[in-house]
Amino acid sequence: MALPAKTECLAGAKPGGGFDVTCRLAANALLATKLIERPMPVTYMEGGVGAIAFNHVAGKRPKDGSLISAASAGSALLLAQRKFGSRDVDSVRWVAAIGVDYGVIVVNAQSPYKTLKDLVAAYQASPNDFAIGGGGAVGSQDWMKSALIAKAAGQSPKTMRYVALEGGGPVLTALEGGHIKVGAGDASEMSKHHKAGNVRILAVMSPQRLPGDLADVPTAREQGFDVDWLTWRGFYTGKEVSDDEYNQWTEAFAKLVKTPEYTAELTARGLFPFQAIGADFEALVRKDVERFRVLATEAGF
Template sequence: MKSPLRTSCCLALVAVLLSSCSVLSVKPPVPPDWTPRGSVPVMVAMAPGGGSDRSARVIAQTLNELDLGFDANVENKDGGSGAVGWATFMSEEGNGNTLLIAETALNTLPLVYEDVPFTYKSFTPLVMFAKDSRMVVARKDAPYNTCPELVEASADHRVIAGSSGRTGADALVTGELEKAGGTFDIVPYGSTGEVLTGLLGGQIEVAPASAASAKPYLESGDFKALCTLSEDRYEDPVLADVPTAIEQGMDATVVMWRGVFGAGDIADVQRRYWIDKIEEGMRSQTYRDYLEADMLIPANLSGEEFASYLDDYDARMREVF
């Protein structure tokens, strides 16, 4: 998780970026047979190596495999927990020749940092291609075995939990546990990998984690899973025996969406083109392998359905935050 000072500096940079953009540009008409050309940037507002970066590279690869006459190239523009990249993408308004890969933090970051100049409505929703969730893991010798036991234990003694950010899925998990009555001291880390390293080293006692990142530690016996925050159990043989929080009597789920956006105010022909080609790419083996390897939940909401989902999701996040 970024420090408050670093985040403030990034947000100041956002303001500079926006002030340098011309608001007097005239958008030329878009022909009805429009297609992308040349290099198509696929922007991701997170650093290389994380889940958002991986999803961007998979989407770019599926588009390139279709051989459509353009090259999709991932561009990372991280900073401010996503604020720098998303603010930069605002300057692409009306440009149909670029894409943005985003996830749940696009809803939550403007709720935590109200001075950012964008919301999810600043961009054009194209396709939600996957959903993700989280599980809660602890060291193998922890004195609790379920999420309700963890909540109960936190009432009697200090429980130190890790988190990879204030606006992402880890924060949502912690929020659900606190809503159930838990109290935790949160240690911030820069990534899920760092969180799990901290748990392995004994710096923290419990941590939210994606299923794919937690699985090797569960297989090795270093960690035990207390519950999943998914709506249903995972089908993976290693994780199938881990109950959901709902099964344990807690009304708690965490679902993180992953999706593709166009720039704001693109033409309808551009929006329709991208929805069609992204969905065609999602029928590839590359996409199916990605879902399986990252233990993601398949999803396919496009256009207005995706926009409606975002509205509902945003309303829920406002309650959480």
């Protein structure tokens, strides 16, 4: 089944962010593989870290089979915290995730902590001595990554000294300046700084080691901590889109992820291969929402 002649991707933020990257990944790869005949325009609808876009699709375009909207693990986190108002995981149809980034725990290059075990042991002994910085406010993805480390040390996330910063750049600056002892971030933004020796990544929050610049960095699991953080990149569409239209999208993405054009677009954006399509993706979203809800409850949200 072919996709509609005119397609559109909705990015729930300003140009240049993660939603934009997700839409551009799909638009460029689908066109390069001729799975769409015309360029796919990207429409920007900022507000509420995707909440405005989510409500727009659910409330005003629930039957529009030509539209997909970008989503991420952050969307599941916000759904878990009920940040989308009355909308929930059942308000849309989850199409596919086609890329992923992974959480990392990072310290200053001169830090005495060489492994995640070293860090967790020191944190457990004296939690008040550790300021942990991340690119986002309390309750954000970076805060949640930090909370997982606090939990691994047997400490409550409620008492964590978390410093909310404006993205990965300020986290790096704060680490290098000694203003924080630990940083939480994403592999894609931290890997080149690790390779350059500016910071030291202690662990990647992935099921297996990552390729490329981070091949030398062990996972949290390897170091004895059952801690993963996958920031998947994917898409949803309207709840009332027909099965035929929905299947057109899932079949197109199933074909796309097997192509070299997809791999090239993924690499260009610093993302890693990951596919969850149709029912598999819906199951992933539901699992994440429940997992994040437990974390949020434990943290007192």
